[in-house]
Amino acid sequence: MAINDFDIELQLLIDAIYLKYHYDFRGYARSSLKRRLRTAMSRFGCETLSRLQDKVLHDASTFPALLGYLTVQVSEMFRDPNYFQALRARVVPLLRTYPSLRIWVAGCSTGEEVYSLAILLREEGLLPRTLIYATDINAQALEQAEAGVYGVDRIAGFSDNYRRAGGTASLSEYYTAAYGRAVFDKSLRENIVFSDHSLATDSVFAEVQLVSCRNVLIYFDRVLQDRAVGLFRDALVRRGFLGIGSKESLRFSSHTDAFDELVRHERIYQKRDEG
């Protein structure tokens, strides 16, 4: 398995981005990164990654746009309805026992998962005493998340997921549709703090009862996965909860012993008592 030109150029580009912009992609899984970069190359009209690197270094407008290609993850509201159903059935009853709640949605991208959780918490009567930290490394995505505006064409899928996730009302109660866009109720985000945070370079910033980080770890290599899961472990209160993507696993993580499986199929874990 010899190293080819593209691999060399990829390495150089990642280093250039780290040195110049302090975004750290060194621990990202190469396969997905390569795919995303190939898409970006054609978008920026660059035949090689070296040419893209030239633009990234010398044209100030290129990097913010490239960051979109490298990080933005388009999700759905209530993606994997069973996950949200399991949160309601198995985690919410325990969250109720806390007088105030803090939840961390790590890698929130454009916010679909954050609003899903906020809606779930409102229906369970917990939202008023909850603070949700929604973090991502992409400032543009965070702005979109904060705006809470989604294309109306996506709403049918969201609504279907919402129903299958055990929603107790109708999703239409949470947004207003106009001019092809669905604007989600501002009151949902009164208790959400949107903030720039990198799982690759930043540290723990709060103590929380639940971390939800779905389909983010699959983009990391094992070393970076370990770093991220280590942050979640350190951020969680005693017997706190961690939810990850339905095809992600702590099986290959060095922190696997720090968690018990609470809902195995939905990848919801509970932090073990230490010692």
Place this chain on the structure above:
Amino acid sequence: MTSSTAGAGLGPLRADRIDAVAIGASAGGVEALSVLLPALPAALRAAVLIVVHLPRERASVLAEIFSSKCVRPVREAEDKEPVEQGTVYFAPPDYHLLVDKAGPASAQLALSADDLVNFSRPSIDVLFESAADVYGRRLLGIILTGANHDGAAGLAAIHEAAGITVVQHPDTAQSSLMPMAAMKRSPVDYVLTLDQIAELLRTLDGDQVTR
């Protein structure tokens, strides 16, 4: 385009050359795989990576369906799982399946929730392109029946990386569009009937390797 029968005509295909087999199928794919996967030899060396386009609910039971029909272990791919020789992996529903280098001679599986490619997730192109990148000439790519164009670019990538390319003969495919799209896109090493592809897979027998 060569049309060839498996066996004597497959001189270059030695079991010790192939580290991985990548298979893509769409409409009619489950039936086609029911012919192919039982043909995998007990001493299979290569790993087998498969993308089938199916609705979420059905795709999630693929590994279960084929486990009982195969002598080799069949699993749904997990993220970061080391690729084991002689094991069959299905892409999970609603995720792309990719391969990453894990060391000088080892690979691991990776999943992605990126956008649909060719209206599909999992997409055959995504698997084939990343497998071509990791395995190069030690990869065998197979396009089976299907009613879309997914896999054509991926098979071309395998060809460019000097891997071996196989397409199910369009006349024998339940849906010929996908085989034809692949043949149109780049030269194909073998155009074979399902039985011939099964015969080809039988030759990937680690015990038959002469050194």
